[in-house]
Amino acid sequence: MATAMAATAAERAVLEEEFRWLLHDEVHAVLRQLQDILKEASLRFTLPCSGTGTEGSAKQENFILGSCSTDQVKGVLTLQGDALSQAIQDARNHVSQAIYLLANRDESYQFRTGAEVLKLMDAVMLQLTRARNRLTTPATLTLPEIAASGLTRMFAPALPSDLLVNVYINLNKLCLTVYQLHALQPNSTKNFRPAGGAVLHSPGAMFEWGSQRLEVSHVHKVECVIPWLNDALVFFTVSLQLCQQLKDKISVFSSYWSYRPF
Structure with missing residues (x-):
């Protein structure tokens, strides 16, 4: 013991x-x-x-964006800062x-x-x-929140008024989504149901912006690894x-x- x-x-x-x-x-x-x-x-x-240039100026970064599912949409996005x-x-x-x-x-x-x-x-x-x-x-955003974010207005030259753009980070990728819109006529027989929040909205999603009711007709998404x-x-x-x-x-x-x- x-x-x-x-x-x-x-x-x-x-x-x-x-x-x-x-x-x-x-x-x-x-x-x-x-x-x-x-x-x-x-x-x-x-x-x-x-x-070079002014002190503290940020270097531009160029991103070659493409779609893994189709070659129809490609582009180069330049971020300043x-x-x-x-x-x-x-x-x-x-x-x-x-x-x-x-x-x-x-x-x-x-x-x-x-x-x-x-x-x-x-x-x-x-x-x-x-x-x-x-x-x-x-982040999950409604279409009005995307419209109010100002991302569409940051492009030079300016994008057409029937396009809505969202840019976001997902894992190690920079993702850019382009929503093509068309206005619903006041006499439209479609049942207007505003879409809720989502990372990626689908064609047919509807929302109200200003005095207009809009519908997403086409969605294009491109991305690249950072x-x-x-x-x-x-x-x-x-x-x-x-x-x-x-x-x-x-x-x-x-x-x-x-x-x-x-």
Whole structure:
């Protein structure tokens, strides 16, 4: 009995020493690694300066857009600066918040319990998940919301008045959807039913804009891969995996001391 108790005490001492090393050394090593990865991810959301002209001017990016289902619609879209500011800025803000949470625990900070580490990892993972979701889940918009967004008016030369355009990010792709419209006559026998919110509206969708009732007659969608968005998504995935791995290690130790707040 005494031998068994001694073995248990020795085992506990080894585990406690390993856990102290985890809290004092490995946790900070993971935090440093996460900060390095997320700083690289943050840089992907800033277009480089052109290096000429006025200071702070943004470099143009040209995107060759095409359809995977047909060769009828192709085009080149030139973005001056960040024309998709909301989705990209939201994602970057979440990344910046995650970096702040990590940097707030510098090398001199001593974690006392596993629960403290778990709380930090949960907070960081929440920000990273929100950043990733902002890119992977396009906003659902009604046709009037698209019309009011001003995206159609940003094109030069101006688009015909019977076209409505939506530009959005989906995963690592820049997507452009063109809706061709026709006006419903006041004496039309069609049952007018305004379409709700959607990422992609189908032909036959109806909406009211100003004093007109309009219907979508044709829909064309083109897209292209943006390499730096692909990089950002990879960084998010790797960072989330690192956070989960650290949480798993903490959980292994907590199973040995279920009565202690690890």
